[in-house]
Amino acid sequence: MTTHPPAFKPVAGNTGLEQVLATVWACLREGAAPGRSPYSIAQLATVSTDGSAKVRYVVLRRVSEDVREITFHTDVRSSKIAEINANPDVALVAADLEKNLQIRLEGRAHVITDGRVKRTAWDASRDHSLVLFRNPLVPGTPIDSPSDGQPTNQTVTRDDGYENFCMVVMSVTSVDWLDLSPDGHERAILVRNGLDWHGSWVAP
Template identity: 40%
Template structure:
């Protein structure tokens, strides 16, 4: 079996990681719904699935959305250090990213992301009560009933922009796994192979 072009090429491993992330943001591919870890108010890690909404390879950033009323938003506001994990079982590729997240709300970044969002995605931000609120029954929440109510949810909409400081790439192969680490102190990455 022939291994992919990135198998023994560090720069190609990094390019493949970003390509997979871009594909995940654009389509429902293996990297569409990675896990994002934050640091909770008690200092413990908190983990949840998010949806990739955009990738800026040159800026080393990934875009996701969240509700301002969520624990995720509060945790990022308190401590912007986050980690993201994506795994595509079919491709046998794992990417782990560590970096800092920034929240955007009611600014140009948030307005552009809101405008590009599908109507069914906007509904979430008009839901009452907010995410994580205890309920007496599973259906004891209300969805916005019309377009005006959906639009009224915009103040709760947040864009999370994660800027990568560290990217760990792992490819699982029968012939031998390949793992590479990329870190950024400036614009150019430092790259090295790691034992898988």
């Protein structure tokens, strides 16, 4: 059973922390919805297979507050997949720089490489989002010029590249909310225990 520092209390019933948690999930849902949002693109951090830190941008594709999960799509051949398979502990940060809001998440990730869920996600994706999966080169392959890394213009079918497509699902275990708006800085940390949250206001 997860233990919390003494200052961490159940979020349920604490109006301020409940509002923070609701705002966090609303921002993430906005990021995964059609259209552009400050939260559409987030930075994912992993631990590489040699123990060093790695970070890159990912596009939020699905947010499921009821099960505390965030989903993004990527190439199964990419280094991040090997890193997640070796160490599923990940972190993600999203921000609205105009409003001075930052959301940091920690959790564990797992990779979906086949099955109905993957097929549904592929079929729902727009063609321009699937182009990179059709590239015969593994991401990170050395090339002589940028043009060598572009997919060829050969005729393709809808399912070309499907074998390279995968989904990464992050199960969120903690949230760090930071509001640096001019009218007063606020920060809260929330930690999940099962489907319940405990949290506390902390110094920004």
